[in-house]
Amino acid sequence: MKLLIIAPEQNTVPPPIGGSVENSIYQITKHISNKHRVTIVSLWRKHLPRKSIINNTTILRVRGGSKRKYLRNAIAKVKGNRYDFIQIDNRPGFVTQVRKAFPTTRISVFMHSMIFVCPPMTTKRKANADFRSAKLIIGNSKSLQRSLMKRFPAHKSKMKFVHLGVDTRKFYPSRKASVKSFHLLFAGRLIPRKGVPVLLKAYKKARKSVPSLRLSIAGGTWKPAYKAFLKKTARRLNVPVRFKGNLSRNKMPQFYRSGHCVVCPSQQHEAFGLVNVEAMSCGLPVIASRIGGIPEIIKHGRNGLLVTAYRKPSAFASQIIKLAKHPKLYKSLSIRARRDAANKFSWKRTAKRLVGIYARKS
Structure with missing residues (x-):
């Protein structure tokens, strides 16, 4: 052909x-x-x-x-x-x-x-x-x-x-000694539909139960004012957030391996979500909105966690706390995330x- x-x-x-x-x-x-x-x-x-x-x-x-x-x-x-x-x-x-x-x-x-x-x-x-x-x-x-x-x-x-x-040879898991300092990641365009403000508010709520929680955000935007708004929101909420900028594709596997979980708080229809399968291939469970094509990838309780009330920061916070406080659940989801990425995607x-x-x- x-x-x-x-x-x-x-x-x-x-x-x-x-x-x-x-x-x-x-x-x-x-x-x-x-x-x-x-x-x-x-x-x-x-x-x-x-x-x-x-x-x-x-x-x-x-x-x-x-x-x-x-x-x-x-x-x-x-x-x-x-x-x-x-x-x-x-x-x-x-x-x-x-x-x-x-x-x-x-x-x-x-x-x-x-x-x-x-x-x-x-x-x-x-x-x-x-x-x-x-x-x-x-x-x-x-x-x-x-x-x-x-x-x-x-x-x-x-x-x-x-x-x-996903390229499973490039996006592979790393061994993490512990999950004492649970590291949340977000990767994607910094635009309103991706729901970063919801994540920031959820992060603040979750830190009340898991004070050692960390958050890093990777992604660029065509509107610098929106990124400035997100940084201002993080300061107003008094939460420590690392904005990593727009990382090259070669740096993304290491970014995923630096964390324990990816949060995908999409607020509008997400057709597929390459970020989710890339994270899964690196052995990271994904906490994501139950919207669009995301449930075709993330299976609740198997390889990640889905949030039905995705407009509510408290709904994301509860799932973040659950994952951070239950090492056995985290390990189970991590293993299956990698397996599903390799076998299905x-x-x-x-x-x-x-x-x-x-x-x-x-």
Whole structure:
């Protein structure tokens, strides 16, 4: 199979920092390209070559500047070539122009969230029209698939789901001598929907029962004022928090291994949550909101803990206290978290399922 993947315009493939969509593309193709030929079109940055070849994968990088310019350059780079499938990641708005350039090639849209099919990014009518030219619409979780089906019922028959994965060789556990000083971690974009203020308030409440509790937060933001607000909130609550900034992807495994537990207090629909499987692969239980696709990964009492009343800091605090005060529970969840990550969420498994879907549509 010859597969063309068109990445979003915001980050490079592979991404040095953040870029969960671009990282997913890179990791999946590493496992696809052993038997198939893959071409990725991605954003170009000055420190990167225009063209990279890794096994059977070719990465072509083009100039951006805007969505329109990036897409025009991406199409110009590959127009005239033949592909069995074209996969567009998380940009359904690209489909119409790609269809014009490749009128007979099958197109799939791999969706990573609902953001780009809802206002203010687009209208329901425009997204419906974009999906009309796609052969397949793939969500990264059952929850996202259901949300897409509900919003775009005319395209139900095209919709599938493929869970994302984790590099279990890179994200592995470390031996922790004790959990006397229980270290909480948060990793993700510093935006309101991620629920960091809820975590800060929960942390303050939990410290009343576990005074040695620590918290480190890793992540960047496009709005420095919001990060300043979070720091001000931590000072107002009088809780010690380490803001680690936007860590590179190479530093994330060590960040996870520095802690005992990841807290994911999402306040809005979370399609999948790569942070959760990365933490699990490092042997960390995850305390997370029972929302979106998270319960497909976190199984309450097996590999982590789910919070139903996720808008209440006290609900998170009680789960944090439970984990910090019960070493046997912590150890059990930790072992199963690593086991489930390795058995259910490897990139090899993701790639195999994706290729299988494309093969059935060939």
